Amino acid sequence: MHSKRSNNAGERAGPGTLYVVATPIGNLSDISLRALETLRSVHLIAAEDTRHTRKLLSRHDIHKPLVSYHGHNLERSGRELMERIEAGESVALVTDAGTPGVSDPGALLIAGAVDRGLPLVVIPGPTALIAALVASGLPTHPFVFLGFAPSRGHGRTKFFASHAILTMTLVLYESPKRLARTLEDILTFWGDRRIAVARELTKRHEEVFRGLVSRCREHFSGEVKGELTLVVEGAAEGIIAAEREERDWRGELRLLLDTPGVTLKEAVERIAAARRVPRRTVYREALRGKPRT
Structure with a gap:
C-alpha cells in the first residue's frame, strides 16, 4: 500500500519503513481508514503501552506483534527497532493517545530514523x-x-x-x-x-x-x-510595556529564590536595589515565592 516493498522476507532489497500512526485521543472510533490499513499491513507495532494499544487493535480486529517502546526502555528498544527496519521490516509507531512525537518518547525514535536516512511516513490524525x-x-x-x-x-x-x-x-x-x-x-x-x-x-x-x-x-x-x-x-500588545517591568522583577525574584546558595534576604535586597522596588513589597512577594518541594 504505502510502500512497494514486498512483505516476503526473502524479497526484501532494502530497509523497511517507520510509519508514525496517529490514534484516537479517547473515542476509539476516531481513527482513519488509512491508519487501520497501515496497522494491518506492518510487520510489528511499537506501542507506548501495549495493554492500552491492544484494546484499540482488538476493537478493529487487528492482530499484529506488539513491542514496548516507552520512556524507560528508549535506548534498548529504539536500537532494536532501528535494526529491524534496516533489515527490511515495516514498523508502526503509536502512542497511548494522539500523534506520536508530540510530548512523548516517539520523538526520539523519529529523530533516529531521520538521522539514519530510513524511510518515514506519517499517518496523520487526532492530537489533543x-x-x-x-x-x-x-x-x-x-x-x-x-x-x-x-x-x-x-x-x-x-x-x-x-x-x-x-x-x-x-x-x-x-x-x-x-x-x-x-x-x-x-x-x-x-x-x-x-x-x-x-x-x-x-x-x-x-x-x-x-x-x-x-x-x-x-x-x-x-x-x-x-x-x-x-x-x-x-x-495583549497594548499592555506588555506597562506590565513587563513588574512581571520581570517578580520573575527575577523567583529565579534568585530558586538559585542554590542565595538566601531569601539576599534575593530581596538585590531586587529592591536593582529594580527600585520597596523592600517590603519585594519581601512579601518573596514569602509567596519560596521554593516549593
Whole structure:
C-alpha cells in the first residue's frame, strides 16, 4: 500500500519503513481508514503501552506483534527497532493517545530514523492540542505549543517567566495533580487572562472550561481527573510595556529564590536595589515565592 516493498522476507532489497500512526485521543472510533490499513499491513507495532494499544487493535480486529517502546526502555528498544527496519521490516509507531512525537518518547525514535536516512511516513490524525485549540474560542493563529511545564525548581520558574510576554495563544499539557499549581503560576507570571481547559476530550465526560484564569482556578478547586490541555490567551500588545517591568522583577525574584546558595534576604535586597522596588513589597512577594518541594 504505502510502500512497494514486498512483505516476503526473502524479497526484501532494502530497509523497511517507520510509519508514525496517529490514534484516537479517547473515542476509539476516531481513527482513519488509512491508519487501520497501515496497522494491518506492518510487520510489528511499537506501542507506548501495549495493554492500552491492544484494546484499540482488538476493537478493529487487528492482530499484529506488539513491542514496548516507552520512556524507560528508549535506548534498548529504539536500537532494536532501528535494526529491524534496516533489515527490511515495516514498523508502526503509536502512542497511548494522539500523534506520536508530540510530548512523548516517539520523538526520539523519529529523530533516529531521520538521522539514519530510513524511510518515514506519517499517518496523520487526532492530537489533543489541536482539538483543544479549536474548541477554546481563542485565536488559532499564531499559537505556540509548550508541552508540559517542568515540575519544579528553577526550570519551572524560568518556563513561566520566559513565556510571559508571548503575544500568541499558548497551548500546554498538564496532569490533574499539578493543575492547581499550574493555574496559580499562570496567574502569577502571565496574569488573569482568558483560558480554556479541555478535559477528557472525545470521551464520555468531556469538558471545556472557558473563562478567566482566576475563575478557572475556582472551577477546578476540587479533585480533578482526566487528561488536560490548557489553551491560554497571549499577552495583549497594548499592555506588555506597562506590565513587563513588574512581571520581570517578580520573575527575577523567583529565579534568585530558586538559585542554590542565595538566601531569601539576599534575593530581596538585590531586587529592591536593582529594580527600585520597596523592600517590603519585594519581601512579601518573596514569602509567596519560596521554593516549593
